[in-house]
Amino acid sequence: MSLRYSILASGSTGNALYVESDEHSFLVDAGFSGKQMESLFGQIDRDISKLSGIFVTHEHSDHIKGVGVLARKYKLPVYANEKTWKAMDGLVGEIPTEQKFIFNMETVKSFGAVEIESFGVSHDAAEPMFYVFHHSDKKLVLITDTGYVSDRMKGIITNADAYIFESNHDVQMLRMGRYPWNIKRRILSDVGHVSNEDAAVAMSDVIGEKTRRVYLAHLSLDNNMKDLARMSVSQTLQSRGLIVGEQFELYDTDPKTPTVLTAV
Template sequence: MAMKFSVLASGSSGNAIYVETDEHSFLVDAGLSCKQIGNLFQQIGRDPAKLDGLLVTHEHSDHIKGIGVMARKYKLPVFANERTWQAMDGLIGEIATEQKFVFGMETVQSYGGLDIESFGVSHDAAEPMFYIFRSGGKKLVIVTDTGYVSDRMKGIISDADMYVFESNHDIDMLRMGRYPWNIKRRILSDVGHVSNEDAALAMSEVIGDNTKRIYLAHLSRDNNMKDLARMSVQQTLEAQGMAVGSQFELFDTDPSIPTDLTAV
């Protein structure tokens, strides 16, 4: 069963990732307006009304901005863990009870030949978690919004065919930038976001023989640049003995331009 995905949008202004098999399709987060997400779906030739559900990672606005309107407009099921549901209360408007589903932390839900596994990350939200998709012997891992990548996480996400991996900031740009110190401290903390170098070091420990593509995601608009992120990650991986470009490839993501719908 072929599994395909597109990073519709990724960055501090909004995040949404589309995953499909021949039988099912899901959207991980809806951190843009319903109209914007509809336009992104058009660009990849898909219809949001046909989604099987919306999977929520955590309650920050760049991940849930469009959840409520999407759910109401298209009558979509919404999946989140109990603490995230509580944290979203009052942020996404009313959602009908029959559209609200609990997806527990570190559990697996199956839809035909598609298995979706949740796992916890270290971020300053109620109970943040991300997702692994498995179908047809392939494995897609989505992991952003984490201050560090723990050994437990590394074990869960290792040797995926494809990764959507946070590469949030360049440490020097962040330190020299315009953010107030309390925001800088939050981003650099264990419940903030991983830097380009720390992301690459974590990647070097999880990349396996099956790994073919890594998408650098959730880049800071103010404290990173695509070229810088890719260069930093590549240099760090190559210093760890990884053959970037032949063993696997690195790809950019964008806040407003979807990646090509790609088979995992």
């Protein structure tokens, strides 16, 4: 038995993560239209109708665009905390009451051998939270859309086998870029997004002896590049005594193309 995952897409334009065990399958966020989500599932040869549920992190459109469509079409359960449900009202259309489930922050839900743990992050949404998937002795962490990584978050996500970790922007690109100052200030704030360097510093505090894979996620299309993110993260990790390619590997994610379905 194993836990397998594919980062269906990650970036400013939309985000979605697929996770499966031998008995259950899960979707975290659906930040694309229904047709685009179906295409992404087709690329990994998986069936949306078999999902055990959709798990929502927060109400921003790049995370929920397809949630309502998929829930209605495939009669899927949707899990979110109460404040996020309220914030999504009017954004995802009508979802039947029997398909709406409350998943409170910092709680755990069990699906057979899989336990899904929720934890809060610092982002400008109603009550943003992300997830840790536990299966046997394996641990998969998804953490994006946070302005910083607190000690509390680090305690929850430490020593995972695989991380999908926000590496949103290069600070210099953002400062010199075309965004209005109020948007730049929001991204740089404690309720915005972590930079490449800040992500690497946080990673260096949580990567443990079990860690084998780290994926750089939610890269800004305007204020980052894959090569730059990898270089910045690798250099910062090296300065803190962690060498990419020895204990663990660093991987890209893409705004349009899923990663290969991989066992944790």
